[in-house]
Amino acid sequence: MDKANQTIQITIDADSGIPIWLQLRNRLVYLISSGGFAPGDKLPTVRELAVSLGINYNTVSKVYQDIERDGYIASFRGRGTFVSDAYLKNEGSAENEADSLIDDFIRQCRELGIPRQEISALVERRLKLTE
Incomplete structure (x- = not known):
């Protein structure tokens, strides 16, 4: 699956009452855990995702940090952010x-x-x- 199209699969509803960061977190976790993103897939940069969704850079950064702590992604300076399979130990x-x-x-x-x-x-x- 084209990874650029996966960004399109993420939508944010500012009127839902659910915080934007939580909507983004839940959607990314779903895409990763359901196989939409496979281990090793490169994710969009924080800036790319923020721009494509029209949300604050810091919101995306917070989500990436949160799901990295949970083992869904791993960030490498100069290389990018990649889907990890570390979360599978708790699956x-x-x-x-x-x-x-x-x-x-x-x-x-x-x-x-x-x-x-x-x-x-x-x-x-x-x-x-x-x-």
């Missing part, structure tokens, strides 16, 4: 995936300035709504 573990979602949620709540006790109350309230 298939629903607990790890759930932990990752929870960690993202907690991080986002803290970025919004929500105290720990209120985060727990939010979760409890939402759980009651789904019963």
